[in-house]
Structures are given as structure tokens and as C-alpha cells.
Amino acid sequence: MILEDNPPVASLLKQLTADQKWQAFQLLWQDVVKDHAEEIEPPAWHENVLRERLEKIKSGKAVWHDLDQAFDDLRKELA
Incomplete structure (x- = not known):
């Protein structure tokens, strides 16, 4: 639909x-x-993105953000 x-x-x-x-x-x-x-079915590019994110986690370079806070930050930048 x-x-x-x-x-x-x-x-x-x-x-x-x-x-x-x-x-x-x-x-x-x-x-x-x-x-x-x-x-x-996930899109083909999704596997590469997940692989890159996993590497960031393993290397300690990953940064975690609360989704609601991330949206609030984006709204502030766009205002």
C-alpha cells in the first residue's frame, strides 16, 4: 500500500x-x-555502514548520543 x-x-x-x-x-x-x-530486506549499503560502526566501537572511537538529544541538537543548529 x-x-x-x-x-x-x-x-x-x-x-x-x-x-x-x-x-x-x-x-x-x-x-x-x-x-x-x-x-x-535491509538495503545493500546497510551492511557496510554497520561494519564501519562496529569498527568504531571496537577501536573506541564510537560516540553515543541519545536520539532525542541528537534531534534537539539538530533543531538548534538549523534554527
Whole structure:
């Protein structure tokens, strides 16, 4: 299903605030990870990105950020 082809869903999404859309996105992601992860084929580039990140972790060069804080920081930079 493509959302643009489903007017009720597309209309509903347009009515949501950015915060509500973010919450909906998080709920959808949790559902996908919990119940549908085996059905989704990761993109080809994903393996390389994960491999690079694993190397950073092993070498001690990885930096960890809270996702909400990272978004707040991005918003401040863009403001």
C-alpha cells in the first residue's frame, strides 16, 4: 500500500502535528521491529555502514548520543 494511494490515511497524516507524526513513526517502527523484522530486506549499503560502526566501537572511537538529544541538537543548529 502506498500512502498517497490511500486518501483516508494521507488525509489523517496531514492533520497531525509534527510531534504526533513523530509518535506515530515510533509506534510503527516498534511494530515493524517486533512483528515484521524478518519480512524486511535491509538495503545493500546497510551492511557496510554497520561494519564501519562496529569498527568504531571496537577501536573506541564510537560516540553515543541519545536520539532525542541528537534531534534537539539538530533543531538548534538549523534554527
